[in-house]
Amino acid sequence: MAALVTCLALGACGGSSSTTTPEAKKSTAIPVCYGAAKSAMASFLGIQAQQIATAQFKGNSGNPDCSYTTGTGHHKIKLIADDYMGPQPYFILERTEIEASQVFVPTRTEPPPQAINMGIEADWFPAREQLMATDGVKLITTTVDWNGVSQKHRLALAKAFTKPYIKVTKRGKAAAKGYP
Numbered sequence: 001m002a003a004l005v006t007c008l009a010l011g012a013c014g015g016s017s018s019t020t021t022p023e024a025k026k027s028t029a030i031p032v033c034y035g036a037a038k039s040a041m042a043s044f045l046g047i048q049a050q051q052i053a054t055a056q057f058k059g060n061s062g063n064p065d066c067s068y069t070t071g072t073g074h075h076k077i078k079l080i081a082d083d084y085m086g087p088q089p090y091f092i093l094e095r096t097e098i099e100a101s102q103v104f105v106p107t108r109t110e111p112p113p114q115a116i117n118m119g120i121e122a123d124w125f126p127a128r129e130q131l132m133a134t135d136g137v138k139l140i141t142t143t144v145d146w147n148g149v150s151q152k153h154r155l156a157l158a159k160a161f162t163k164p165y166i167k168v169t170k171r172g173k174a175a176a177k178g179y180p
Contacts (some may be wrong), residue, residue, distance in 0.1 A: 032056055032083040033066035036164035041068055041079060044160040068161075074147055079161055082141040089139035090121060093132050097123045116159065119166040124155050131158035133166050140165040 033054045042049040052070045059065035059082050068079045084092070100113045100123075110127035122133035129151075131142045142162045144154040 032064040032081060033068075034081075034164060037081065037161055038068060040164055041070075041157070041161045044157050045070065045077065076145075076147070077157075078145040079158070080143040080145075081161075081165065082143070083165070084139040084141070085137070089134040090136055093121050093123065093134050093139055096125075096132060100125055100127075114155075116155075118159065118163065122162075122166075124158070126151050129154055131155065131162055133162050135166045137167065138165070 033056045035049075038049050038052050038054060042052055047070060052068050054066055054068055056064065056066050059080075061082060061084070063082050063084045063086075065083070066081045068081070069076065071077050097113050113123040113125050116122035116124050116131065116133070119133045119135040122131065124131050129144045131144075133140050133142075140162055142158045144158050146154055146157065
């Protein structure tokens with residue numbers, strides 16, 4: 001009986017380790033409603049950050065989303081940031097770009113994605129008015145809802161807004177290891 005108690009006691013020892021759990025990793029992540037993105041949007045628009053309302057919610061994709069809204073009526077500007085921190089963000093972005101580039105009809109019905117220099121990979125999807133960018137760790141999809149301005153202006157706002165979410169080193173390297 002004493003041998004059984006000793007075996008059980010020894011079996012219970014040594015079970016602790018210092019590995020990071022996914023829950024702990026998520027708690028140290030940047031919140032999806034990010035003050036630096038709000039400030040970047042305000043700076044681009046030439047307004048006070050307090051004029052931008054934010055609301056965090058769970059998006060259709062199941063990822064945490066944040067809407068940034070300012071103005072009213074025809075002058076309303078809304079950006080939605082979808083924060084995907086699951087596996088293979090680079091692969092998801094690449095696959096989305098490839099699928100959006102494919103044409104299965106004689107003539108293209110919508111403009112193709114445009115490569116953007118941001119993070120390790122970024123693309124502007126004009127038909128969706130979305131910028132997708134990744135640093136290899138997370139994938140941020142910014143949707144722009146801004147009536148009465150050109151695609152060029154929407155893209156410029158999306159780029160300024162998305163930059164704070166994407167982490168790169170001082171030498172322009174990606175935050176994730178194993179990427180150029």
